[in-house]
Amino acid sequence: MGKSSKEPVPRILIADDDPCVVSVVADRCARLGFDVETASNGLQVLIKAGEQPPDILVIDVHMPEVDGLMTLAYLRDIVRKPIHVMVVTGSPGFEIAERCEGFDVSCIHKGRNFWTEFETGLVMLYPEHAAAIARSGDGSASPEIRKRPRVLLVDDDIAVKRLFFHRFANLGADLLYAADGVQAYWKARREQPSVIVTDYNMPNSNAEYLLARLRSTPQTRSIPVIVQSGRRLSEPIRRRLSEPVPGQAGAMRIIRKCADAGELFEALQRLCGFTGNLEGGLIYQ
CATH class of the missing domain: 3.40.50.2300 (Response regulator)
Structure with missing residues (x-):
C-alpha cells in the first residue's frame, strides 16, 4: 500500500566531491519528486544529517578529508533515525562492495549502468515513485556519471x-x-x-x-x-x-x-x- 499523499516528501542528501555529479543526480532526484539537499564532502554530510537526518543518503566513497564509509561510521553515533544509504564508487573490485555489505548498505558503481542501479534502488524504497522514475528515462539519454574526475x-x-x-x-x-x-x-x-x-x-x-x-x-x-x-x-x-x-x-x-x-x-x-x-x-x- 502506497504512502499517504499527506506524508512529507522523502528527503535525499547527495554527497560527492565532483560538483557535476552532484548537479546531475540532484536535478534528476528533484524531478522525481524528492526533497533534495547536497554536500561536497563527509564533514558537510555529518553537519547536515545531524541537523536534519535525510531519509536517503547517496554518498561517494572517495572524498577529501572524510571519506564516504568513514562518514557512515560517524553517522551511526550521531543520527538515531534509520537512513537508507546508497554508496557510490568509481572503483572496480570487491573490497568496497564487501565494506558496504558490512555496513548493510547498497553499492552502486559509476559508469554505464549507474542510472539503472540507482533508480532500481529508489523504486525498492519508494514504489510510489516508480511511474515518475520510468517516465524520466523515456525518450532521452541519461546524463553521464563519470568514473573519473x-x-x-x-x-x-x-x-x-x-x-x-x-x-x-x-x-x-x-x-x-x-x-x-x-x-x-x-x-x-x-x-x-x-x-x-x-x-x-x-x-x-x-x-x-x-x-x-x-x-x-x-x-x-x-x-x-x-x-x-x-x-x-x-x-x-x-x-x-x-x-x-x-x-x-x-x-x-x-x-x-x-x-x-x-x-x-x-x-x-x-x-x-x-x-x-x-x-x-x-x-x-
Missing part, C-alpha cells in the same frame, strides 16, 4: 600543458586543455569539468574574466576554480579573485605557479579526493 587546465604556455599532461598520466583523472579564458568558458559548459586550474594572465582574457563568465552561467557556476600565477599578484587582484562573483564563490585557491606543482596537487587532492603522493604518482580511487 575531469580537470580543465587553462594556460597559453605549451610547456605547462606538456608538464601537466605528463604529471596526470598516472593520476587517474582526465585532463582537458584550453589556451585562454574564452576557450575555457565554452569548454567548461560543454565538458563540465570537476575543477578548473587557470593561469591568471592569458591572451584575450584573464582569470577574472573567466570567473565572471563561469559564475554567471547556471551550468558552470558551481565548478571550483584554482588560479595560478607566475608572478606575485597584488592584494586588490587577490581580493577580486576570492570575493563571491554574482553571489557565487570566487576562486577556491590562488597559488604561485611552481615547477614541482606540489601546492597545486595538494589543492586538487582536497577538491577531488586524490590519494597517494606526487612523487609516486597520485591515484584517484
Whole structure:
C-alpha cells in the first residue's frame, strides 16, 4: 500500500566531491519528486544529517578529508533515525562492495549502468515513485556519471600543458586543455569539468574574466576554480579573485605557479579526493 499523499516528501542528501555529479543526480532526484539537499564532502554530510537526518543518503566513497564509509561510521553515533544509504564508487573490485555489505548498505558503481542501479534502488524504497522514475528515462539519454574526475587546465604556455599532461598520466583523472579564458568558458559548459586550474594572465582574457563568465552561467557556476600565477599578484587582484562573483564563490585557491606543482596537487587532492603522493604518482580511487 502506497504512502499517504499527506506524508512529507522523502528527503535525499547527495554527497560527492565532483560538483557535476552532484548537479546531475540532484536535478534528476528533484524531478522525481524528492526533497533534495547536497554536500561536497563527509564533514558537510555529518553537519547536515545531524541537523536534519535525510531519509536517503547517496554518498561517494572517495572524498577529501572524510571519506564516504568513514562518514557512515560517524553517522551511526550521531543520527538515531534509520537512513537508507546508497554508496557510490568509481572503483572496480570487491573490497568496497564487501565494506558496504558490512555496513548493510547498497553499492552502486559509476559508469554505464549507474542510472539503472540507482533508480532500481529508489523504486525498492519508494514504489510510489516508480511511474515518475520510468517516465524520466523515456525518450532521452541519461546524463553521464563519470568514473573519473575531469580537470580543465587553462594556460597559453605549451610547456605547462606538456608538464601537466605528463604529471596526470598516472593520476587517474582526465585532463582537458584550453589556451585562454574564452576557450575555457565554452569548454567548461560543454565538458563540465570537476575543477578548473587557470593561469591568471592569458591572451584575450584573464582569470577574472573567466570567473565572471563561469559564475554567471547556471551550468558552470558551481565548478571550483584554482588560479595560478607566475608572478606575485597584488592584494586588490587577490581580493577580486576570492570575493563571491554574482553571489557565487570566487576562486577556491590562488597559488604561485611552481615547477614541482606540489601546492597545486595538494589543492586538487582536497577538491577531488586524490590519494597517494606526487612523487609516486597520485591515484584517484
